[in-house]
Amino acid sequence: MKMKRRDLREAAVRAFFFACGVLAVLVLVGIFLTLVTTAVPAFREIRLSEFLLSKAWDPTSPEKAEYGILSMIVSTLMVTGGAMLLAVPIGIAVAAYLSDVAHWRVREVLKPVVEILAGIPSVVIGFLGIVLIGPVLAKIFHTGNGLNALNGSVLLAIMALPTIISISEDSLNTVPKAYNEASLALGASRWQTLLRVKLPAGLSGIIAATMLGMGRAIGETMTVLMATGNARAFPHGFLDSVRTMTSGIAIELGEVPYYTTHYYALFAIGLVLFVITFAVNLVADIVLRKYQEREQ
Amino acid sequence: MKTSTKKGIVQAIGFFALRAAMGLVLAVLLLFLYDIGKKGGGAISWEFLSQAPRRGMTEGGIFPAIVGTFFVTLITAILAVPLGMGAAIYLHEYAKQSRLTRLIRLSIRNLSGVPSIVYGLFGVILFVNAMRFGTSILSAGLTLGLMTLPWTITASEEALKTVPNSYREGAMALGATKWQTIRTNVLPYAVSGMLTGTILGLARAAGETAPILFTGAAFYLPFLPKSLSDQFMALPYHLYIMATQHHAIQQVRPLAYGTALVLIVLVLGMNMTAVVLRYRLRRKQR
Amino acid sequence: MKKITITTLAILALLASILPAAPARKMIQVKGSDTMVNLVQILAEEYMGKTPGAAIAVLGGGSGTGITGLINQTCDIANSSREWKPKEIDQAWEKGVSPRFFVVAVDGLSIVVNEKNPLEQLTIAQVGALYRGDVKSWKAVGGSDKAVSLYGRQSNSGTYVFMQEFVLGNKNYSADMKEMNGNAQIIEGIIQDEGAVGYVGVGYLYDQDGKIRKGLKVLKISKEPNGTGFLPTDKAAVDSGAYPISRPLYMATNGKPKSDVAQFLAWIVGPEGQAIVEREGFFTVGEGKYKAANDKNFK
Numbered sequence: 001m002k003m004k005r006r007d008l009r010e011a012a013v014r015a016f017f018f019a020c021g022v023l024a025v026l027v028l029v030g031i032f033l034t035l036v037t038t039a040v041p042a043f044r045e046i047r048l049s050e051f052l053l054s055k056a057w058d059p060t061s062p063e064k065a066e067y068g069i070l071s072m073i074v075s076t077l078m079v080t081g082g083a084m085l086l087a088v089p090i091g092i093a094v095a096a097y098l099s100d101v102a103h104w105r106v107r108e109v110l111k112p113v114v115e116i117l118a119g120i121p122s123v124v125i126g127f128l129g130i131v132l133i134g135p136v137l138a139k140i141f142h143t144g145n146g147l148n149a150l151n152g153s154v155l156l157a158i159m160a161l162p163t164i165i166s167i168s169e170d171s172l173n174t175v176p177k178a179y180n181e182a183s184l185a186l187g188a189s190r191w192q193t194l195l196r197v198k199l200p201a202g203l204s205g206i207i208a209a210t211m212l213g214m215g216r217a218i219g220e221t222m223t224v225l226m227a228t229g230n231a232r233a234f235p236h237g238f239l240d241s242v243r244t245m246t247s248g249i250a251i252e253l254g255e256v257p258y259y260t261t262h263y264y265a266l267f268a269i270g271l272v273l274f275v276i277t278f279a280v281n282l283v284a285d286i287v288l289r290k291y292q293e294r295e296q
Numbered sequence: 297m298k299t300s301t302k303k304g305i306v307q308a309i310g311f312f313a314l315r316a317a318m319g320l321v322l323a324v325l326l327l328f329l330y331d332i333g334k335k336g337g338g339a340i341s342w343e344f345l346s347q348a349p350r351r352g353m354t355e356g357g358i359f360p361a362i363v364g365t366f367f368v369t370l371i372t373a374i375l376a377v378p379l380g381m382g383a384a385i386y387l388h389e390y391a392k393q394s395r396l397t398r399l400i401r402l403s404i405r406n407l408s409g410v411p412s413i414v415y416g417l418f419g420v421i422l423f424v425n426a427m428r429f430g431t432s433i434l435s436a437g438l439t440l441g442l443m444t445l446p447w448t449i450t451a452s453e454e455a456l457k458t459v460p461n462s463y464r465e466g467a468m469a470l471g472a473t474k475w476q477t478i479r480t481n482v483l484p485y486a487v488s489g490m491l492t493g494t495i496l497g498l499a500r501a502a503g504e505t506a507p508i509l510f511t512g513a514a515f516y517l518p519f520l521p522k523s524l525s526d527q528f529m530a531l532p533y534h535l536y537i538m539a540t541q542h543h544a545i546q547q548v549r550p551l552a553y554g555t556a557l558v559l560i561v562l563v564l565g566m567n568m569t570a571v572v573l574r575y576r577l578r579r580k581q582r
Numbered sequence: 583m584k585k586i587t588i589t590t591l592a593i594l595a596l597l598a599s600i601l602p603a604a605p606a607r608k609m610i611q612v613k614g615s616d617t618m619v620n621l622v623q624i625l626a627e628e629y630m631g632k633t634p635g636a637a638i639a640v641l642g643g644g645s646g647t648g649i650t651g652l653i654n655q656t657c658d659i660a661n662s663s664r665e666w667k668p669k670e671i672d673q674a675w676e677k678g679v680s681p682r683f684f685v686v687a688v689d690g691l692s693i694v695v696n697e698k699n700p701l702e703q704l705t706i707a708q709v710g711a712l713y714r715g716d717v718k719s720w721k722a723v724g725g726s727d728k729a730v731s732l733y734g735r736q737s738n739s740g741t742y743v744f745m746q747e748f749v750l751g752n753k754n755y756s757a758d759m760k761e762m763n764g765n766a767q768i769i770e771g772i773i774q775d776e777g778a779v780g781y782v783g784v785g786y787l788y789d790q791d792g793k794i795r796k797g798l799k800v801l802k803i804s805k806e807p808n809g810t811g812f813l814p815t816d817k818a819a820v821d822s823g824a825y826p827i828s829r830p831l832y833m834a835t836n837g838k839p840k841s842d843v844a845q846f847l848a849w850i851v852g853p854e855g856q857a858i859v860e861r862e863g864f865f866t867v868g869e870g871k872y873k874a875a876n877d878k879n880f881k
Contacts (some may be wrong), residue, residue: 006473006713010473010475011442013474013475014390014474014475016382017382017383017385017386017389017390018386018390020379020380020381020382020385020386021382021386021387021391021400022385022396022400023379023445023581024383024400024404024407024445024446024449025399025400025403025405026401026402026441028406028407028410029403029443029508030418030422031410031414031415031418034418034421035414035417035418037358038417038421043357053335053562056757058737058754058755059737060646061754062746062747062752062753062754063479063752063753063754071757072713076316077335084546089317090320090321091318092315093313093317093318093799094314094318094321095310096314096320097314097315097317098318101311101312101314101315102318107504109320113322113325113474114321114325115567116325116329116567117321117324117325117501118450118501119503119563119567120503120560120564120566121500121502121503121504121505121532121559121560121563122412122503122504122505123505123536123559124332124502124503124535124556124559124560125534126536126539127535127539127552127556128328128331128332130539130540131331131539131549132327132328132331135774138774144731144771144774144775144776144777144778145771145774145775145778146825147760147771153313158324161305161321165321173462188303189303189304189307190307190311191306191307191310191311192303192305192306192307194310195310207331213411215409216409218407218411219411219412219413219414220411220412221411221412221413221505221506222505222506225763226539226540226763228537228762229760229761229762230736230760230762230763231757231758231759231760231761232757232759232761233335233756234341234757234759235756237380237508242758243397243759243761246411246506247414249417250413250416250506250509250735251411251736251737252737252738252739253417253420253510254509254644254647254738255558255644255646255647255649255650256512256646257649257650257654257673258425258650258654258668263587266417267417270413270414270417272412273413273414274410274411277409277410277411278406278410280409281405281406281409282402282406283370285402285405285406285722286443287452293676294441295728307655329705347867350627351624351627353620353623354790391825417693430656431656512641514640514642515623515640515641515642515643516623516639516640516641516642517609517620517639517640518609518627518630518637518638519609519637520628527639537642538762540762540766540767541616541619541763541764541766541767542620542764542766544620544648544766544789545766545767545769545770546770546789546795547789547790
């Protein structure tokens with residue numbers, strides 16, 4: 001009898017932990033399904049081609065309600081692309097510095113310092129974009145104010161840097177010592193070894209780092225909401241004021257009457273966002289796993 | 297020029313470029329902290345921290361926002377910590393390599409990449425509307441809890457990994473069941489590490505704005521929240537409205553800086569506590 | 583290890599006990615209108631100071647947020663700096679909500695430019711042309727040869743909608759307009775941007791000493807091309823309608839307001855509340871048609 005009770009308890013405990021584990025899957029699927037079911041009604045009134053390809057977003061227009069998100073998609077890509085252009089070279093360089101140039105004591109200090117950058121909340125970065133970075137950019141580029149795509153890119157680059165640095169550095173550190181030693185033995189300098197042996201060997205990790213950083217930039221809301229100006233127009237340059245998909249949702253979700261086409265359309269934007277970030281993270285995942293398998 | 301000298305020069309330039317990159321990143325970080333520290337420091341006082349905003353929020357303090365952030369983070373912890381630990385225990389102690397396990401891990405990694413505004417959307421549908429919690433500490437805390445779940449799971453699993461397998465094997469050799477083994481030989485040694493790791497996730501939750509925008513944060517409340525169904529003021533949202541929606545933005549700019557400073561001190565303080573705790577734990581375990 | 587676990591759990595339990603899951607304290611929920619939010623927040627603060635037991639929560643958002651809130655029955659009072667659209671009134675009726683409107687202040691919607699802009703006056707038609715994007719250079723309206731940099735609000739703003747109806751002739755805004763999160767951000771933007779133009783509630787023009795913000799210039803607006811232009815700060819012009827873009831600021835309730843809500847509203851349109859309205863830079867309701875409509879709605 002005692003045996004049976006114990007078995008029952010074991011099974012119950014195991015079931016509880018199993019439920020916790022499966023919860024993650026349930027939440028992910030739940031988010032996806034919620035977005036889909038709330039977004040689909042939008043397309044009773046909006047043509048999918050208009051939604052994805054029209055540059056005009058004006059749901060409250062007194063003339064004709066417009067639901068095109070192309071400008072928002074392009075704005076998101078611009079701001080993210082700009083951020084990656086800044087963050088990837090600098091991030092890899094810093095990762096290389098930490099793994100190859102810095103004295104180990106210096107590295108012990110600097111690694112947590114870089115992590116501090118990751119800990120700064122996005123609303124604070126957005127705030128600094130308004131009061132600090134924006135005015136500086138306005139002075140340099142002679143624009144009226146600094147609320148534009150460039151400001152957004154700079155801020156997002158700062159936010160993506162810690163991710164890129166940390167994962168790239170891990171990747172460089174796990175390059176087998178044998179590669180290094182062989183290269184140095186053949187007479188290459190440390191720099192040449194870094195450039196021609198280590199970086200290529202750690203490339204998949206670096207790519208994964210970049211993709212994760214990119215995913216973070218695409219999904220960022222508060223920073224771009226505060227610092228990019230939020231104009232609905234299709235952007236023509238980095239000094240234009242832009243509105244990303246995330247800002248688009250944040251701006252209008254509070255005012256939209258529930259269960260209207262406008263409401264459903266906002267969830268449709270959320271769905272597009274979800275799919276994009278899911279795809280980026282999936283690719284990063286695959287790349288990371290391939291690189292981990294190769295190391296074994 | 298001798299090849300070795302050319303190599304030497306190239307290396308010197310190359311390494312200098314790398315150092316410069318590091319310097320740039322450090323400079324930006326220091327610039328940010330200095331700006332907020334200097335301009336925010338001027339606004340910090342005991343009144344600022346202990347009083348509510350007055351006179352159209354141009355005077356007074358941010359106490360309700362501090363309290364609100366505290367309570368909402370508490371709810372976040374209550375959801376994310378036990379469930380995160382549970383999921384980590386399942387993944388590390390029970391699960392076998394199977395498609396389901398791979399799916400769970402994939403889900404966890406993807407959840408951490410979902411944009412915060414999408415969590416906000418989900419929170420509105422599930423907690424505010426479907427479960428009828430309305431805009432409240434509960435809705436916002438649960439939304440943040442879901443967002444923090446991937447972090448607590450990962451951190452807890454890391455902690456479990458540090459418990460040597462010999463502990464487990466020893467217990468099982470003596471005839472203990474799985475759960476008994478975990479309870480007596482694994483958990484006691486992993487729990488502190490788990491809690492330490494989750495603090496990082498909670499620090500992030502405390503600083504998030506997008507998930508609470510539509511699930512409970514309020515512009516101005518005359519009283520402190522007294523129950524889970526109350527709305528609340530919160531530090532990150534307060535900073536947002538002081539910087540963009542207040543009617544006298546320039547006048548309250550120092551207050552905004554002060555709010556930013558308090559928020560940063562809170563978040564970085566939690567981060568540093570976690571790091572220090574983890575460091576001491578690791579030393580003890582060696 | 584066990585000690586740390588136990589202590590942590592004990593602390594968590596203690597803290598959680600401070601949050602009884604009792605029903606929310608009954609507060610009057612006021613939502614909406616960035617134009618009005620600071621005015622209403624100050625009114626709420628002073629009213630609560632004078633009235634023991636009163637509890638008012640001010641929740642912000644644009645006018646659209648407030649209107650949605652009243653329709654969804656998530657607030658008691660909806661502020662709006664514009665009239666409700668017929669569609670919104672229909673939606674309210676469909677959901678069993680019957681909105682009643684009280685005018686609590688009057689606003690002279692101000693068109694502001696950077697102080698370096700040489701212009702002093704525009705016609706209301708010219709302002710419309712600027713904001714529709716029909717003209718892109720200041721030269722076209724008699725100014726210098728500089729590109730027009732448009733600042734405005736977002737679609738949840740009553741000010742945005744009001745401008746669209748009364749100044750843009752119900753046409754679309756230029757997609758190049760920078761859509762700021764609030765009146766104050768518009769002001770900040772204009773001060774730094776020489777080619778800028780923006781529209782803000784008259785209460786936002788002043789700094790804490792009661793003077794017009796440094797760096798701003800408020801334009802005179804005239805109805806006709808060669809007519810006299812008036813400033814939005816000119817109370818007589820606003821009251822008489824000579825200033826063409828003035829508007830009432832509304833608070834809406836669901837049906838006849840309940841006693842505590844009615845008391846608050848009555849105080850706002852009474853002498854004490856109206857003194858605060860004036861102090862904050864807006865205009866009082868006056869003794870005319872707005873007062874008559876209000877009195878009727880209290881019954």
